[in-house]
Amino acid sequence: MHRVVITGAGTINALGANVPETLEAMREGRCGIGPLQIRDIERLQVQIGAQVRGYDEQAHFNRQQIALYDRFTQFTLLAAKEAIAQSGLSFEGELSVRSGVVLGTSGGGLNTQDENYRAVYEEGKNRVHPFIVPKLMNNAAASHVSMEFQLRGPSFTVATACASSNHAMGLAFQMIRSGGATVMLTGGSEAMLCFGGIKAWEGLRVMSRDACRPFSANRNGMVQGEGAATFVFEEYEHARARGAEILAEVLGFAMSSDAGDIVMPQAAGAERAITGALADARLPREAVGYINAHGTGTAANDKTECAAVAHAFGPHADALMISSTKSMHGHLIGGTGAVELLACIMALRDGVIAPTIGYEEPDPECALDVVPNEAREAKVEAVLSNAFAFGGLNAVIALKGV
Amino acid sequence: MRTADKVIEIIAEQAMLDTADVRPEHSLDDLGIDSLGIVESIFAIEEAFDISVPFNANAPDDGAFDISSVAAIIAAVEALVAEKG
Numbered sequence: 001m002h003r004v005v006i007t008g009a010g011t012i013n014a015l016g017a018n019v020p021e022t023l024e025a026m027r028e029g030r031c032g033i034g035p036l037q038i039r040d041i042e043r044l045q046v047q048i049g050a051q052v053r054g055y056d057e058q059a060h061f062n063r064q065q066i067a068l069y070d071r072f073t074q075f076t077l078l079a080a081k082e083a084i085a086q087s088g089l090s091f092e093g094e095l096s097v098r099s100g101v102v103l104g105t106s107g108g109g110l111n112t113q114d115e116n117y118r119a120v121y122e123e124g125k126n127r128v129h130p131f132i133v134p135k136l137m138n139n140a141a142a143s144h145v146s147m148e149f150q151l152r153g154p155s156f157t158v159a160t161a162c163a164s165s166n167h168a169m170g171l172a173f174q175m176i177r178s179g180g181a182t183v184m185l186t187g188g189s190e191a192m193l194c195f196g197g198i199k200a201w202e203g204l205r206v207m208s209r210d211a212c213r214p215f216s217a218n219r220n221g222m223v224q225g226e227g228a229a230t231f232v233f234e235e236y237e238h239a240r241a242r243g244a245e246i247l248a249e250v251l252g253f254a255m256s257s258d259a260g261d262i263v264m265p266q267a268a269g270a271e272r273a274i275t276g277a278l279a280d281a282r283l284p285r286e287a288v289g290y291i292n293a294h295g296t297g298t299a300a301n302d303k304t305e306c307a308a309v310a311h312a313f314g315p316h317a318d319a320l321m322i323s324s325t326k327s328m329h330g331h332l333i334g335g336t337g338a339v340e341l342l343a344c345i346m347a348l349r350d351g352v353i354a355p356t357i358g359y360e361e362p363d364p365e366c367a368l369d370v371v372p373n374e375a376r377e378a379k380v381e382a383v384l385s386n387a388f389a390f391g392g393l394n395a396v397i398a399l400k401g402v
Numbered sequence: 403m404r405t406a407d408k409v410i411e412i413i414a415e416q417a418m419l420d421t422a423d424v425r426p427e428h429s430l431d432d433l434g435i436d437s438l439g440i441v442e443s444i445f446a447i448e449e450a451f452d453i454s455v456p457f458n459a460n461a462p463d464d465g466a467f468d469i470s471s472v473a474a475i476i477a478a479v480e481a482l483v484a485e486k487g
Contacts, residue, residue: 045454205441205459221460263438299460300437 003236004176005402006247006345007089010082012075013227013329013339014050018082022339023346025328026354027375032329033212033223040195046207049193050225050330068131069144070109071191075228075335076141077148080185084149087232088244089183091150100153100181101142102172103230104164104188106334107197108157109136114196141189145230153181162294163389164188164334165229169341170253170395172233182235187338189228198224204263206298212331214295214324214356215302215370217363222296225330229338248348251382251398252281258392265301265388270308273394277384278312281398285313288320288398289380290347292340293370294388295324295356296331303365305386310368321378323356323371337387341397344383348401351379405451405483406476412446413472426473433472437462440469447475453482 011018014032015025025032032050041047057066057074069077091099112135119125134140139157146155154175158168165188172186192198201207201224208221239246254276258269278285294305302324310317325343332339343354352375359372382400389395403411407421414421417433424433430440437459444455444467455478456466468474 203445205444205457208460219460220458261438264436 002177004173004233004250005236005239006231007234007239007244008083008087008232010079011229012078014225015329026343027352029355029357044198046198046202046209051193052227070112070135072189073141073144076189079228079230080145083230083232096150097152098181099151099183101145101151101155101185102168103142104158104168104334105138106161106164107192108138110192110197111194112136114194160393161389162333163387163393163395166337166387166395173250173253176233176235182238184233186233187230188335190332190335191226193226211358212297212327213358214297214327215366216359217361219297222298223330225332227332228335246402248345248399249402251400252277253397254280256394260392263390265304267304267307269392269394270388271312273396274312277396277398283382285316287382290353290383291322292343292385293322293324294386295326306366306368321353321369321371323354325354327357340385344385344399347380347383351377353378405480408450409476409479416443428472451483453486
C-alpha cells in the first residue's frame with residue numbers, strides 16, 4: 001500500500017482562471033453566477049449560470065488545436081498545465097509510462113454536439129467538419145492531456161453524472177495506492193452551458209431561475225456552472241524523494257450505489273459512501289473538521305445529504321462544518337467534485353473554510369453548521385468531499401493535511 | 403375534448419389506470435404518481451394545451467400551479483388555457 005499525495009492543482013471556472021484566483025473568490029464568498037451569454041438565451045426559461053467569462057480560446061490555442069478541442073477539452077488542458085507546472089514534474093522515460101490520466105465529465109463535447117445538430121437539423125446542412133467525433137468524444141480531454149504531457153500509463157474517462165470527477169479522483173488514488181501508477185493527472189471538466197445543455201436540465205424542473213442557495217429553507221434549485229479542475233496525484237515516496245511541495249494527502253475513498261431511484265437520492269447510500277471513505281482512510285469520525293457538501297440547492301439533495309451526514313457522524317455532526325461551494329461556482333456536473341476539492345485543500349492548508357453563500361433562512365431539515373455566507377478561519381485535520389450523482393451513484397474522498 | 407377530460411386522460415395514462423378510476427378528489431399521491439411522474443404529467447399537459455405551467459419540483463406545493471388534487475389541476479389548467487385566450 002502506497003501513500004498518495006497531491007503535488008499540483010489547476011483550474012479554470014467561473015470564479016477564476018487559476019487556483020489562486022479561485023481560492024481568493026471562495027475566501028471572499030464571491031458569486032460566479034450571473035446572466036448567461038449564449039445563443040438563443042431568449043428561448044430558455046433558465047437564464048443564469050456560472051459561466052467562464054471573458055474567455056478567449058485564441059489566446060490559449062492555435063487554429064489547429066481549436067479545430068480539435070471542444071470547450072471542455074480546452075478547460076481541461078489549461079487546468080492540467082497549471083497543475084503540472086506546480087508539481088514541477090516532467091514526464092520522461094520510466095515516469096512517463098508509470099503516469100496516466102483519469103478524468104470525469106458528464107457531457108463531454110456537448111457544445112460541439114449542439115452546434116453540429118444545429119447545423120444539420122436547423123440549418124439543413126449536409127456536411128459537417130471532419131473532426132466532430134474526436135472533438136465531442138468524452139475521452140477527448142483525457143487523451144489530449146495524455147498527449148500534451150506524455151502521460152503514457154492508464155488513461156480513461158469516467159462518466160457518473162454529478163459524481164464523475166470524484167469517481168475519477170478516487171480511481172486515480174486507488175491506482176497509485178495499489179502500485180499501478182506513480183503519478184496520475186486527475187479531476188474533471190464540464191462545458192454544458194449551451195442551448196441544448198440547459199434546455200435538457202430545464203425540462204427536469206429542478207433548476208433555479210434566480211440563485212443557488214444550498215441548505216437555505218427558501219432554496220429553489222440548482223444552477224449550472226462550467227470549467228475544470230485537475231490535480232497531480234503522486235506516490236508519497238516519489239514526491240518526498242524529489243522534495244516536492246505537498247498540498248494534501250489523499251487518505252481514503254469509497255463509492256456506493258443507492259440502487260433505488262434514477263433521480264431521487266437516498267440517505268442510506270450517501271451514508272455508506274461517507275462511512276466507507278472514513279473506514280478506507282482509517283479516520284475516526286471525530287477527525288473530520290470539514291465536509292465539502294454535494295449541496296446542489298435542490299429540495300431533495302440537501303435534506304438527504306444532511307440526514308446522511310447526521311447519521312454517519314452521530315453527535316460529531318454538530319461539531320463539524322459543511323459548506324456547499326456550488327453557491328459560488330455553480331454545479332459543474334461532471335467537473336464539480338474537482339473544483340470542490342480546491343476548497344478542501346484550502347481548508348487543510350490555509351485554515352480557511354469556504355462559505356455557503358446565498359444562505360437566507362435556516363431549514364430544520366438541514367440543521368448543520370453550513371458556514372453561512374462568510375468564510376471562516378478554522379484549523380481542520382481531515383476533510384471529506386461528497387458527490388452524489390443522479391442514478392444513485394455516490395463517491396466520497398477523504399483528505400488530510402501534511 | 404373538454405379540458406377536464408384531457409387532463410384526466412393524461413393523469414390516468416401516467417398512473418397506468420383507466421380514466422374512470424381517476425376521481426377529482428384524488429391527489430397524485432393517491433394515484434401512485436411520484437415526483438418524476440408529476441414532472442412528466444406537467445410536460446404532457448403543456449404539450450397538449452400549448453401552455454407553460456409554472457412548476458418547480460423543488461417547491462411543488464407553493465407554486466402558482468396547484469397540484470393538490472386532480473380537480474385542482476384541472477382548474478389550474480383551465481385558468482392557464484383561458485389566459486392564453
